[in-house]
Amino acid sequence: MSKQRIIVVGNGMVGHRFIENLMDSPSADNLEVITFSEEPRLAYDRVQLSAYFSGSTAEDLSLTSEGYYQERGVNFVLNDKVVSINKSEKYVVTASGREEPYDKLVLATGSYPFVPPVPGKDQDHCLVYRTIEDLEAITDSAKTSKVGVVVGGGLLGLEAASALKNLGLKTHVVEFAPRLMAVQLDEGGGKLLRRKIEDLDVTVHTEKNTQEIVPGETCRYRMNFADGSILETDMVLFSAGIRPQDELAREFDLEMGERGGIVINNQCQTSDEDIYAIGECALWEGRIFGLVAPGYTMAKVAVSHITGGTEEFTGADMSTKLKLLGVDVASIGDAHGNTPGAQSYVYNDEVNEIYKRLVVSEDNTRLLGAVLVGDVEAYGNLLQLKLNDMALPDSPETLIAPAIGDAPAMGVDALPDTAQICSCFDVSKGAICGAVQNGCTDMGAIKSETLASTGCGGCAAMVKQVMDSELENLGVEVCNDICEHFAYSRQELADIIRIKGINTFDELLSEHGSGLGCEICKPAIGSILASYSNEYILKKEHIGLQDTNDVYLGNMQKDGTYSVVPRVPGGEITPEKLIVLGEVAKEYDLYTKVTGGQRIDLFGAQLHELPEIWRKLIDAGFETGHAYGKSLRTVKSCVGSTWCRYGVQDSVSMAVAVEDRYKGLRSPHKLKMAVSGCTRECAEAQSKDVGIIATENGWNLYVCGNGGMRPRHADLFATDLDDETLIKYVDRFFMFYIRTADRLQRTSVWLENLEGGLDYLREVIIDDKLGICEELESEMTKVVGTYQCEWKTTIEDPEKLKRFSHFINADEPDSNLAFVEVRGQRRPATDEEKITAIEIVE
Amino acid sequence: MSTTISTEWVSICPDQDLLANTGLCALLDGEQVAIYKINPNPAYSQDLYAISNYDPIGKANVLSRGILGNIGDHLVVASPLYKQHFDLISGECLEDPEQRVKTYEVRRFNDEIQLKKTV
Ligand code: SRM
Ligand SMILES: Cc1cc2nc3c(=O)[nH]c(=O)nc-3n(C[C@H](O)[C@H](O)[C@H](O)COP(=O)(O)OP(=O)(O)OC[C@H]3O[C@@H](n4cnc5c(N)ncnc54)[C@H](O)[C@@H]3O)c2cc1C
Ligand code: SF4
Ligand code: FES
Secondary structure, X not given: OOOEEEEEEOOOHXXXXXXXXXXXXXXXXXXXXXXXXXOOOOOEOHHHHHHHHHOOOHHHHEOOOHHHHHHOOOEEEOOOOEEEXXXXXXXXXXXXXXXXXXOEEEEOOOEEEOOOOOOOOXXXXXXXXXXXXXXXXXXXXXXXXOEEEEEOOOHHHHHHHHHHHHOOOEEEEEOOOOOOOOOOOOHHHHHHHHHXXXXXXEEEEOOOOEEEEEEOOOOOEEEEEOOOOEEEEOEEEEOOOEEEOOHHHHHOOOOEOOOOOEEEOOOOEXXXXXXXXXXXXXXXXXXXXXXXXXXXXXXXXXXXXXXXXXXXXXXXXXXXXXXXXXEEEEXXXXXXXXXXXXXXXXXXXXXXXXXXXXXXXXXXXXXXXXXXXXXXXXXXXXXXXXXXXXXXXXXXXXXXXXXXXXXXXXXXXXXXXXXXXXXXXXXXXXXXXXXXXXXXXXXXXXXXXXXXXXXXXXXXXXXXXXXXXXXXXXXXXXXXXXXXXXXXXXXXXXXXXXXXXXXXXXXXXXXXXXXXXXXXXXXXHHHHHHHHOXXXXXXXXXXXXXXXXXXXXXXXXXXXXXXXXXXXXXXXXXXXXXXXXXXXXXXXXXXXXXXXXXXXXEEEEOHHHHHHHHHXXXXXXXXXXXXXXXXXXXXXXXXXXXXXXXXOOOHHHHHHHHHHHHOOOEOOOOEEEEEEOXXXXXXXXHHOOEEEXXXXXXXXXXXXXXXXXXXXXXXXXXXXXXXXXXXXXXXXXXXXXXXXXXXOOOHHHHHHHOOOHHHHHHHHHOOOXXXXXXXXXXXXXXXXXXXXXXXXXXXXXXXXXXXXXXXXXXXXXXXXXXXXXXXXXXXXXXXXXXXXXXXXXX | OOOOOXXXXXXXXXXXXXXXXXXXXXXXOOEEEEEEEOOOOOOOOOXXXXXXXXXXXOOEEOHHHOEEEEEOOEEEXXXXXXXXXXXXXXXXXXXXXXXEOOEEOEEEEOOEEEEEOOO
C-alpha cells in the first residue's frame, strides 16, 4: 500500500502543531508529509514574539528543529511559497516551480497584518509586527528613530507599543475607536487601561483616523488625522488588525467568507473535501479565531478526521489574560454585556487602579462574561465558571470584591472532569487528575506527563490547584515535609526559625520535631540557622548538623582526603599569592588544578594537614573559599574596562565587591555570580544565579541562571542600575530565595516553581509588593556584618584542631591512601592499582 | 585451669574530645573504628556507639565523618561519601543489607572513652 501523501501549506504555530499531532497518531507510519513555509525558518512561537526584544533569540522562540522533522521523516521546504493548487489533479505548485502531488492538502497559512490604505504607508519606516523579520526591521529602524507611533490600540498594538518603548522610543498609540482594546474591554476597563498606560509615558490618542503620512518637520514623518490634528514621528508601526491569509482559496476557488477567511465545516474541511484549513486562515460559522488555542484545536480535529477519528470543532472560547506594558488585563466571554437581559457587577477602585466587571445572566445564576484590569487573580476561577456553565455562588459580587479576610475560594473540586484547564494543549481536569493518579506529584511531573502549562503558562495556577486537590482526594497528603523528623517544608522551618528567633537545632527539634534528626534535616536546618544568625558553623551546637565538607571545611574526595580552595575574589590574584599557592601545593604534594570558577583547587590534603596548610594560606592573606558550603562560591569576572578596549564598566572591582559582600552567605544551595564588563559577556554571567552585565549607564541584572545538569539562561531582571540599587536588589533577591526555596533547590528551579514567576519576583523585589524588602535588607546587613573566615576561627581554637587528625588516639595517617603519578602530579590510586601496587606515597 | 581474660578495654580519648552528635575515628589494634556520641535520648539506652570506619560502598575510611540520626527505628550514620545509612547497633547498611560493617563495644569509664578489644 502506498503511503497517503499530506501537504501542509504554512509552517506556523498551527501547521506545526498539526504535523506534531499527525506524527503522534497511530497512522504516522503510513503517511508521507511535506510542509512548505514562506518564512525562512520552521515554526516559532509567535505568541512570545515580543520576548525577542528582551533578549530571546530566534532559536529560543523556535518550536521545533530541523532534526525533529528529519527524525520523523517529515519533508520541509523553507522560503518557498505555495502559489497554486490544482484541485482536480491534486497537486500544488510553489513559487520556485516545484510541483508536489497530494492526497490531502492542509492550508495553515495564518494571517497577515492589515495595513489601512493611507497614502504614504509604504515608506521605509512604516512597518508591521508579525514575523521575526518584521522585528529585525523594527530594531533597525529604532536605531535611527526617536519617536514611534503604533497604529491600532488593540491587543497586538499595545504589545507593539511595549516593544517600541523597550527600544527606547517615545511611544504613541493611535486608535480609531474611542477606547483601547475595544473588542475585549468595556468602557470602564478601557479607561483604566488607558490611564495606566499613560502613566508609563505612552501617549494614547483615541478617535484618530489617519489620512496620510507625509514628510515631517521635527521628525521623519508627519501623520495627518481626519480631525485636522497631526503627530510627528520617525516610525509608524501598523497593528490595526489581522486579515486571514486566504489568497490561495480566493484564486483557486474554495468557498470564502464575505469578508475573507476560508470556510470550513466541523471537520475543518473546506468546500473541497480533500482540502482542510486550520488556524487563523480558517472561517468557522462566520468567525475567525485570532488566537492560537483554537488553531490548535482545529489541528487536532483535522488530524482526527484524516486518520479516521470523529473529533469535531465546535467553536472556541476567546477569553484572554495578558500583561500589556506591565498592566494585567483579562477578558472573558461577553465582556460588553450584549446578551439580552444581561446584568453587571462592577468594582472600580481608582486609588489602586483596579477595575473588575462581572456580566451575569438575567436570573443572576450564570456568568456570561468579565473584564479585569489591574488585578486578574480571579481569571482562572471565572473562566471555569463560564466555560462549564456552572451555577454562580449566592453573592456573585464576592468573586470580584477585594479579599477581606479569606476570599471565597471556588474549589476546583466543583469542576467537571471535562473542564479544560490548559487551553494551549487542551488538557482537561480529568487528564491532570489521571496523571496524579499515575504518580505525578509535582508540577514538573505534571508538565512532562500532560504538557499542561508548558505553553503560554497562563493556566499554571489552575493546574496546580487541580493537582493539589486531587492529591488530597487520593489521601496523599501534599507532603512537603522535609523528612520524618519535621512535619514542615524548608520554607516553613525557615519561617519558624526566623520568627521565633530559634538558635539551635536541638531547640527546634524539641519544640517542633521528633526523633534524632538525619542527614536531610540537619544540614538544611544548619543552613537556615546560619543564614539568619550566622554563627561559627563548628560551634558545638552546630557541628553535628554539618555535612562532612563543612565539618572539615574542605570537600571530601573519593579517597577520604580533602581539597583546599582559597577564595580568589573575582578571579583577581597577585603574583605573590600565586607563588604561595605554588609553594604550599609543593610542600604537601597537592594535586593542583585551575577550577571552572576562576580559582585554584589543591587536592589530596589529609585531615591532619588541613590546619597547617590553611595557617600558611591565611598568613599570606587568603580566606576560605567556601567551596565546601551551600553558600556563595565564586564571582567570575572578565577583565572589564580597566584593560579591555570594549569594557564600559569596571567589572573586576564590582566582582570583588560583591564577592566580598556575599562571601559566607549560607543558602538552600550553592550560589554563583559573575560580572561582565560589556555585552560580549566574557564572564558568562547569564549562566549564574546572579549575573551582572555592564551597560553604558550602569548594570543589567540577570537572575536565576544555571550551568550544571540542566542549564538555564538567566532572566533579565532589571536594567541600567546604579551600584547602590544593584546591591539593594541582589540583597533582597538572595534573602528572599533563602527564605522561600526548598532544600538543595538552585535559584533556577526555585524561580520555575515560584507562582507568578519572574513578574512576581519583580513585584516582590522591586515594587516591594509584600512589604518585606526592608526586612530582607536588614537580614542581609546582619549576615554581611557577622562574616568570619571559618578557617581563621578554626586554626585559632586548639579544641577544634583536635578533630583534624585521622585518628584521635594515634598520629598515623590513613593507611588506605595510595597515590600514583600523572603528568607530574599525584592522584588517588584506583582499587586495582591499590591491590597491585600497594605503594603508598606519603 | 585458669580463666584467661580474653578481652580488655582500651582507653581512646577523654570523653570531652568527642562532641555530642558527632563521630571520631580511633585506631584499635590496626583496625579503624568510628566512635559516635548521640545526644542523650530516652529512646536509647546509651549514647556511645562504635562501628568500623570503613565504608564498604564508598571504599574509603570515612564513616566516622558522617551525620548521625535515626531512620524509623534505626539509629544510623549516613556515609559522607554517598549517603547510605549504616545501623549503629547492628552494623547493617539499610539500603543494601548484604553490606554489613563490624560493630564494637564502647563505654565511658572514668571520663575516658574506651573500646573493647576483640580477639
Ligand atoms: C573544582 C570544580 C571543577 C574544576 O576542577 O573546575 C568543581 C568540583 C565539584 N563540583 Fe562543580 N566544580 C566546579 C565548578 C562548577 C561549575 C562552573 C562554574 O561554577 O562556573 C559548575 C556549573 C555552574 C553551575 O553550578 O551552575 C558546576 C556544577 C556542579 C554541580 C551541578 C549543579 C547544578 O545546579 O546542576 C554539582 C552538583 C551539586 O552541587 O549538587 C557540582 C558539585 C561539585 C563537587 C562539589 C562534587 C562533590 O560533591 O564532590 C566537586 C567538588 C570539588 C572539590 O572537591 O573541591 N558542581 N561546578 C569547580 C570548582 C569551582 C570553584 O572554584 O569553586
Ligand atoms: C505579536 C503577536 C502576539 C500574539 N499574542 C498572542 C497571544 O498572547 N495569545 C494567542 O493566543 N495568540 C497570540 N497571537 C496570535 C497567534 O500568534 C496566532 O493565533 C497563531 O500564530 C496562528 O497560527 P497559524 O499557524 O494559524 O498562523 P501563523 O503562525 O501566522 O503561520 C502561518 C504561516 O504560513 C506561512 N504561509 C502563508 N501563506 C503561505 C503559502 N502560500 N505558502 C507557504 N507558506 C505560507 C506564513 O508565512 C506563516 O509562516 C499573537 C500574534 C502576534 C503577531
Ligand atoms: S565582556 Fe566585554 S569588557 Fe569583559 S573582557 Fe569581554 S569584551 Fe572585554
Ligand atoms: S493555557 Fe497556555 S500553557 Fe496552559
